Every structure is written in structure tokens, then in C-alpha cells.
Amino acid sequence: MSEQVLPVLPQFAAKAYVDQAKYRQMYQASIDDPVAFWAEHGKRVDWIKPYTQVKDVDFTGDVHIRWFHDGVLNVAANCIDRHLARRGDQTAIIWEGDDPAESKHITYREMHAQVCRLANALKTQGVKKGDRVTIYLPMIPEAAYAMLACARIGAIHSVVFGGFSPDSLVNRIEDCGSSIVITADEGLRGGRKVPLKANADAALKKCPGVKTVIVVKRTGGAINWVAGRDLWYHEVCAQAAADCPPEPMNAEDPLFILYTSGSTGKPKGVLHTSGGYLVFTAMTHQYVFDYHDGDVYWCTADVGWVTGHSYIVYGPLANGATTLMFEGIPNWPDSSRFWQVIDKHKVNTFYTAPTAIRALMREGEAPVKKASRASLRLLGSVGEPINPEAWLWYHRVVGDGRCPIVDTWWQTETGGILITPLPGATPLKPGSATLPFFGIKPAVVDANGAELQAPGTGNLVLTDSWPGQMRTVYGDHQRFIDTYFSTYKGCYFTGDGCRRDEDGYYWITGRVDDVINVSGHRMGTAEVESALVAHPKVAESAVVGYPHDLKGQGIYAYVTLKAGIEPSEELRKELVAHVRKEIGPIAAPDLIQWAPGLPKTRSGKIMRRILRKIAENEHGNLGDTSTLADPAVVDDLVSNRMNRS
Ligand code: WTA
Numbered sequence: 001m002s003e004q005v006l007p008v009l010p011q012f013a014a015k016a017y018v019d020q021a022k023y024r025q026m027y028q029a030s031i032d033d034p035v036a037f038w039a040e041h042g043k044r045v046d047w048i049k050p051y052t053q054v055k056d057v058d059f060t061g062d063v064h065i066r067w068f069h070d071g072v073l074n075v076a077a078n079c080i081d082r083h084l085a086r087r088g089d090q091t092a093i094i095w096e097g098d099d100p101a102e103s104k105h106i107t108y109r110e111m112h113a114q115v116c117r118l119a120n121a122l123k124t125q126g127v128k129k130g131d132r133v134t135i136y137l138p139m140i141p142e143a144a145y146a147m148l149a150c151a152r153i154g155a156i157h158s159v160v161f162g163g164f165s166p167d168s169l170v171n172r173i174e175d176c177g178s179s180i181v182i183t184a185d186e187g188l189r190g191g192r193k194v195p196l197k198a199n200a201d202a203a204l205k206k207c208p209g210v211k212t213v214i215v216v217k218r219t220g221g222a223i224n225w226v227a228g229r230d231l232w233y234h235e236v237c238a239q240a241a242a243d244c245p246p247e248p249m250n251a252e253d254p255l256f257i258l259y260t261s262g263s264t265g266k267p268k269g270v271l272h273t274s275g276g277y278l279v280f281t282a283m284t285h286q287y288v289f290d291y292h293d294g295d296v297y298w299c300t301a302d303v304g305w306v307t308g309h310s311y312i313v314y315g316p317l318a319n320g321a322t323t324l325m326f327e328g329i330p331n332w333p334d335s336s337r338f339w340q341v342i343d344k345h346k347v348n349t350f351y352t353a354p355t356a357i358r359a360l361m362r363e364g365e366a367p368v369k370k371a372s373r374a375s376l377r378l379l380g381s382v383g384e385p386i387n388p389e390a391w392l393w394y395h396r397v398v399g400d401g402r403c404p405i406v407d408t409w410w411q412t413e414t415g416g417i418l419i420t421p422l423p424g425a426t427p428l429k430p431g432s433a434t435l436p437f438f439g440i441k442p443a444v445v446d447a448n449g450a451e452l453q454a455p456g457t458g459n460l461v462l463t464d465s466w467p468g469q470m471r472t473v474y475g476d477h478q479r480f481i482d483t484y485f486s487t488y489k490g491c492y493f494t495g496d497g498c499r500r501d502e503d504g505y506y507w508i509t510g511r512v513d514d515v516i517n518v519s520g521h522r523m524g525t526a527e528v529e530s531a532l533v534a535h536p537k538v539a540e541s542a543v544v545g546y547p548h549d550l551k552g553q554g555i556y557a558y559v560t561l562k563a564g565i566e567p568s569e570e571l572r573k574e575l576v577a578h579v580r581k582e583i584g585p586i587a588a589p590d591l592i593q594w595a596p597g598l599p600k601t602r603s604g605k606i607m608r609r610i611l612r613k614i615a616e617n618e619h620g621n622l623g624d625t626s627t628l629a630d631p632a633v634v635d636d637l638v639s640n641r642m643n644r645s
Contacts, residue, residue, distance in 0.1 A: 004388075006395075006428040012377075012404060016290045016424020023425035023435075030438040037439060038067070038467060042279050045318060046082050048072045048248045051275070057465040059490050063481050066252050067276030067467040074246035075255055075274050076152035079317035080115060081246065083108045091322045094296065094345050095141050098188040098328040100337070103344070106141055108320070111148075113242045114141070118149035118233075120240035125180060125212050125231075129154030129247055132178035132257065134210075136160045136169060136200055138187030139327040142216045142233060143303045144313050146182045151255060151274075154247040158257040158269070161304025162187050162194060164584040166202035168267075172259050173207045175269055176474055182233070184216040185223045190332035197223040204229075251275025257474045258306055260412040261524035262483060263495070263514035269474030270306075270412050277415050278318055280468030284416040284437060285315030288406055289349045289378060290423050296375070298324035299351040300338070305521070306412040307382055310468075311351060315416070330356050335363040339371030339398075350398075351380035351408075355519035357390045357398075358550050365397050373398065378423055380406045383520025384552045385508050391430035409433035409508050411494065412522070413484070415468030418442070419506050432505045439466045444500050449488045457499040459512055461491035514608070516545035516553045521586045523555065528589065531582035532557060535575060537565045542598050542606050543589070546615040546643050554590035556615035556643065558598060567594040591615075591642040597633040599625070610634060617643045 013019045018026065030037040035054045042051060051071030058064050083090070088109040096103045106114075127133060133155050137143040143159070150157040160172050173181065181204070187194035197215060201224050204210050213226070216233040255274045259267040285291055297316055301307035303325075316323035324345055330338050338360070342350060360367070379399050381391070386407055395405055405428060409419040418440045419433040426434050436442050443451045444458040452458055469492070473480040487493040497509040511517060514525045525543040532541040540560040548554035559575065561567060572592050580588045599607045613622050619638045625631055 004430055006430075008424060008427055009402070009404060012290075013424040015292075016422070017287055018422050018425045020425045023422055026438055027436070031441060034439055034464065038279070041283055042068050042071070042275070042467070044282060045073060045078050045275070045278050048074065051251060055465070059465070059485055059492065062477070063485050065465050065469055065471050067465075068251040068279070071251040071275050072248045073251065073275055073278070074152065074249055075278050075314070076115060076119075076148040077246040078278060079148060079151075079314065080108060080112045083320040084112060087320055090320070092317060093141050093144060094322060094324040096324060096326045096328070096341050096345065098191065098332070100333065100340065111145070114145045114237070115148045115152060116242050116244040117237040117240040118145050119152040119244040121214070121236035122149055122155065122180070123153060123244075124236070124240065125214075127153065127155050127180060130254070131155045131180075132158055132176040134158050134160060134169075134173050134176070134178045134181045136162060136181060136183040136196060137216065137303070138162050138184055138189070138194065138196065138218060139302060139325055140184065140216065140218060141325065142182075142184070144317075144325065147256070147303070147309070147313055148317075152244060152246050154249050154253065156254045156256055158259070159304050159309070160259070161302060161584075162196055163304070163586055165581055166199045167582050168584055169199065169203040170206045171266060172269075173203065173210060175259070175266075176257050177209060179209050180212045180214070181210055182214045182216070184218040186219040186221045188219060188327060190329040193219060193221060201226070249274050252471070256309065258309065258412055260306075261515055261522045261527060263524060264526050267524070267527070268476070268479060268483070270470045271472050271474045272415055272468070273471050276467030276469070278314060280416045280466060281310040281315035282318035284420075284468075285311060285321070286319055287422055288408060288417050288420050288437070289351070289380065291316070291319055291321055291349070293320070294322075295348045296322050296324065296346055297349045297351075298326070298342070298345075298347045299380075300326055300330075300353070300356065301351075301382070306415075310416050330360060331363075334367065335360055336367035336370045339368050339373055342373050342376060343371045346375040348375055349378045349380065350376060351382065353383040353520040354381055354386040354390055355384065355551055357381070357386070357394050361390060361393045362550070368397050373400065376403050378406065379403045380408060382408045382410070384517045385510055386431060388431040395430070404428060407431075407433045409506070413470045414466075415470065418462070418466070419508070429505055432501075432507045434505050436506075442506060443491065444498060445488055445491070452500070455500055455502045457497070457509070459488075460494045460496045460498040460506070460508070461488050462494065463491050465492075510553075516555060518545075518548075518553055518555060518586060519551045523587055527583060528555060528557065528579060528587050531579045531587065532559060532575060534582060535578050537561055537571065538575070539563075540598060542595075542608065542611055544608060544612045544615050546591070546612075546617075548590065551590075555587070557589040557592045558595040558611060558637070559592055560595050560598060593637070593640060593642045596636055597630060599633050599637070600629050601627050602629045611637075614638055614641050615643055617641065617645060
């Protein structure tokens with residue numbers, strides 16, 4: 001790991017909200033007296049009824065987490081209405097289409113009308129406060145309108161990433177019991193059409209509870225139409241009034257559910273609530289990106305992931321920012337696209353994922369240098385550990401050495417950024433997410449749960465709450481307790497390993513559980529395994545991650561076929577296609593190894609540690625194999641391993 005230190009740029013510090021001394025002072029204050037700190041910073045949003053209570057948290061027993069819990073607000077009003085007087089005509093969203101010829105600017109005032117109309121249309125369809133609305137949309141402004149329309153009337157949105165398959169959509173609709181879906185005819189990515197409506201139609205055959213489907217016309221492509229169920233978005237909005245009073249919501253009323261992969265079983269519905277989430281995303285957006293009025297800010301995530309929720313929609317809009325939403329992909333029409341968009345819209349802050357940086361790095365410097373990038377001031381990274389080599393390239397080539405990089409560590413569960421540099425305050429170390437944000441108390445614990453006092457390596461936990469923290473797993477509070485609060489008593493366990501160095505900097509090393517991070521997308525190995533064993537020719541399967549040059553981690557599947565079935569290249573392709581269909585393209589295994597047997601203990605437990613080592617091509621160092629029921633299995637797996645790099 002690189003231990004190079006890049007000092008804070010004086011010209012950046014001079015203009016930033018926070019310099020090094022102020023960071024130390026504010027951080028200390030936030031830890032010494034969190035109630036006083038958040039009582040003050042909670043005021044950054046508009047409350048219909050101000051809170052008198054700030055924090056009510058218990059990480060033990062039944063675990064409860066409440067922030068500002070007697071306050072009343074509306075999240076959509078905070079993201080739209082309160083900006084109207086001062087910046088009604090300012091651009092809220094710059095939308096850049098997949099086709100470079102297509103883009104538009106949407107002002108706060110226009111967004112207000114759009115969101116109100118849709119909110120009224122949802123009401124007409126019978127949607128009430130607390131109802132769940134599933135959103136399955138591409139990266140178009142309607143995705144943000146839909147989220148905000150739900151927030152406006154107190155409905156709980158569940159955005160499902162457009163790359164998920166019909167079956168994944170079924171599970172998510174059924175789990176939260178939503179009776180309405182908002183989708184589009186087709187999405188458009190890299191010049192190719194994504195059949196969203198067709199996917200939704202396939203899914204809805206298995207979701208009898210869904211009564212209404214609202215369809216945005218994006219491409220105008222031919223789609224199937226179910227009379228009595230399907231409605232055009234533009235028609236229902238045209239019929240609705242352009243004014244819809246925001247519903248007063250308690251700070252702890254749910255804002256959204258977002259499904260994410262865990263180490264076991266099906267994806268869990270991470271539940272975020274209104275007040276604390278908004279305060280935290282707005283505050284982190286302002287300080288981490290040092291956002292000032294008039295800046296153009298671009299986060300390249302998809303709204304289907306938490307990064308899109310917190311840092312395309314809620315955080316930036318709560319701050320009255322101009323947020324760019326990009327429908328396309330980094331390498332279409334060519335690999336200069338990101339940099340062209342930066343020049344076209346004079347982007348000041350650019351926030352993307354290491355996997356994109358690594359892919360673009362492979363294309364060399366020329367596509368970057370084709371654009372001036374003169375407007376850029378700050379770069380950000382999120383989603384997975386960034387290797388120092390990619391960090392340095394991003395800094396030197398994309399940022400011309402003059403833009404700080406904020407490597408932001410956080411999770412769907414945390415709602416917002418927890419460990420990150422502040423660009424005017426934090427000397428940077430390439431590959432390190434550096435230091436905790438205000439109010440965040442990380443600790444590194446060893447295998448026995450003892451907290452390391454000195455520098456060292458272990459598991460990352462958080463010993464206290466912050467306002468943006470998830471509150472529960474939707475419909476399964478016990479799973480919330482078991483997943484996050486039972487490994488280390490009284491602490492939130494992140495599932496990540498990390499090292500803390502002598503300067504107190506955090507270096508996230510990746511997941512220590514059975515979650516793999518493929519191109520910044522979280523995938524549970526158990527989900528891929530269950531998709532594989534659902535195939536009629538598969539008897540058993542075990543899935544692990546392995547280091548992948550571009551994706552960070554790749555998916556390595558060991559597959560045992562049923563008796564009498566012969567392995568073949570064709571079958572391998574069939575299994576990959578099968579997983580794509582069951583879950584979605586992001587879950588497709590990169591490598592499949594035919595395994596006559598899997599390494600099991602005498603009690604039948606698969607020894608994943610061994611499978612991980614073989615997949616990592618570290619088979620010289622398998623550790624203790626004496627508890628295996630049949631050690632010969634391992635020899636076969638090693639000699640037929642698929643990753644020999
Ligand atoms: C990983 C995405 C290293 C980590 C916001 C975490 C990171 C998981 C970083 C959450 C980072 C995210 N450095 N690792 N800067 N950011 N991760 O829920 O393993 O999609 O637990 O949230 O991504 O992924 P999720």
C-alpha cells in the first residue's frame with residue numbers, strides 16, 4: 001500500500017468550509033456532546049414542527065434508533081419548496097441523455113410542478129401515507145420525481161435497479177407488499193435498449209397484489225399493454241393538479257426501503273426514515289464535496305443504488321444544488337464520454353466508482369486529454385476500495401494534479417458517508433478513506449471483539465449512532481439485530497475489514513463476510529448459489545469472490561453437477577445465462593469450475609476459506625485442512641482451478 005501523503009492544497013483550504021483545525025474542533029465537539037452537536041446541525045433542514053428530542057438510541061437488546069423523533073417535516077418540501085423563493089429558476093437537475101445530443105436543464109420550479117402532479121396522480125390511484133411504491137426506472141428525471149412524489153405524500157419508495165431481472169423485481173415487490181409500480185417502456189444505455197416494461201410485465205405475473213403500473217414513455221418502443229392496470233405517466237400527470245401540499249411527516253416516519261445483499265438468504269429491505277436521513281445526507285454532501293452555491297455536481301451512480309438516493313437526489317437537492325443525472329455509460333459513444341460531459345456542463349465536482357476509473361485507465365490518457373476538464377475542482381470515489389494505482393491515475397490524469405480526491409467509505413445501511421477526507425482539511429493518502437466524518441465513532445476490533453487501541457488490522461465497527469443510520473430491516477427487526485448487532489455487543493458491525501495506521505487513517509480492506517463487491521455492486525454469494533442450484537442440472541454450488549483487475553472482485557462459482565450430467569463449455573454458458581436471468585447481469589459468474597466435490601467438514605459444512613484461497617490462486621497456503629471429510633477433494637479443485645493469474 002502506498003504511504004505517500006498529499007498535503008491539503010492551500011488554495012482549496014482557503015475557500016473550504018472546514019480546514020484542518022476546524023475539522024479537529026468540530027469532530028471533537030461532535031464526539032464529546034453528540035446531542036448538542038446534532039441539535040445544532042439538525043436545524044439545517046426546515047421543520048414543520050421543530051424537534052425538542054435529538055437522540056434516542058440503544059444498540060443493545062431490541063436495538064432502537066431514533067433521531068429528532070418529535071420533529072415533523074417533509075423531505076420533498078425540503079428538497080424543492082424551500083428553494084423556490086431564492087432559486088426557483090436555478091437548475092436543480094441537469095439531465096444528460098445516453099445520446100450525447102440529448103440533454104436538458106430542469107429548474108427547481110419545474111421540478112416542483114412535476115413532483116406535485118405525480119404526487120396528485122399517485123393519490124388518485126389510491127396511494128396513501130405509509131404505502132409502498134416500487135420504482136423500476138432508468139436514469140431519467142422521472143426517477144427523481146417519483147422518489148420525491150412519494151416523499152411528498154408520505155409513501156415509502158422502493159427503487160429497484162433497472163439492471164435487475166424480473167425475478168429479483170418479484171422478490172422486492174412481494175417483500176414490501178407494494179401495489180403500484182412506476183416503470184418506463186424501455187431504458188437506453190450505451191445505445192442499447194433495456195426492456196423495462198417487458199421485465200415488469202414478466203414479474204407482475206407473479207405479483208397479484210400489484211393493481212397499477214405507471215409507465216414513462218422514454219423510447220416510444222412497442223410494449224405490451226394491460227388495460228385497467230397500465231397507465232401512461234404523461235397522461236396521469238397531465239390530468240393532475242400542479243399543486244400538492246406536502247404531508248407533515250414525523251422525523252421517524254419511513255422515507256424509503258432499499259434492498260441490499262447480505263451474507264445469507266434473500267436481499268434485505270434496508271429502511272431509512274425521514275429527518276435524520278435528510279440532515280445527514282445534506283450535511284455530508286455539503287462538507288465532503290465542499291459544495292458551494294452555483295457549483296455543478298455530478299455523481300455517476302444509478303438511482304437504483306444508495307449512492308444515487310443520497311448523493312444524486314436527497315443530499316444535493318436538500319442543499320439547493322445543481323445535480324447532474326447521466327443516463328449513459330462511461331464508454332459510449334467512446335471512452336471520452338465522462339470528460340466530454342464534464343466540459344459540456346462545466347462540472348466542478350465529479351463522484352464515481354473505482355471500477356469505472358480502472359476501466360477508463362486502461363484506455364490510456366488520450367480520451368481524458370481530449371477534454372479540458374478546466375471546470376473540475378474536486379474528485380470523489382465510492383463503492384469499493386480504490387487501489388493506490390487507480391487513485392494516483394485519477395489524481396494525476398483526470399484531475400491534472402490539482403483536484404483533491406475524497407475516497408468516501410459508507411454503505412446502504414449507513415445512509416450517508418461515514419469515513420472520508422474533507423477536501424480543505426485532510427491530507428490524503430492514496431487508497432485510504434482517511435478519517436471519520438463528524439459524529440462518527442469507528443473502532444477496529446479483533447476476532448474476539450476486543451477493541452484495538454494501537455494501529456492494527458481487524459474488523460470495522462461503529463460504537464455509536466449517527467442520524468443517517470438505517471432503522472430496521474423492513475418487516476424483520478430480528479434480522480436487523482442479528483445481522484448488525486450480535487457479532488460485537490453494543491456495536492454496529494459493518495461487515496468490512498480495515499487497518500488503522502499510526503495517523504489514525506482507515507484503510508478499508510473489503511468485506512469479511514460472504515458479500516462480494518463486483519464493480520461496486522454488492523452481491524451475496526448465497527444469492528448466486530441459490531440461482532445456480534435452481535438450475536435442473538446443478539446439484540450443489542459454492543460461490544466466492546476473487547481479485548479482478550477491473551471489477552475489484554469477480555464471481556467464482558464452484559459447481560457440482562447432478563449424477564450423469566457431463567460438464568461442457570455449452571453448459572457453462574447456459575449456467576451464466578441462467579444466473580443473469582434469475583438475478584441480473586451483475587450477478588453473472590466470471591469463472592465456473594466444475595467441482596466433483598466441495599471441501600466439507602465431517603459435519604457437512606462447506607469450508608469456504610479453502611475455496612476462497614483456491615479462487616485467489618493462493619492454493620499453496622490453504623491452512624489447516626485436517627478437519628475435512630475428504631481431503632482428496634481439495635487436490636482436484638487445486639489442479640483444475642480457473643484463476644491462474
Ligand atoms: C464497500 C455503497 C472501500 C464496502 C455506498 C462497503 C468501500 C460496501 C468504499 C457497501 C470505499 C463502499 N472504500 N470500500 N470508499 N465504499 N465500500 O451498500 O465493502 O452498495 O461495506 O454502499 O462497499 O456497499 P453499498
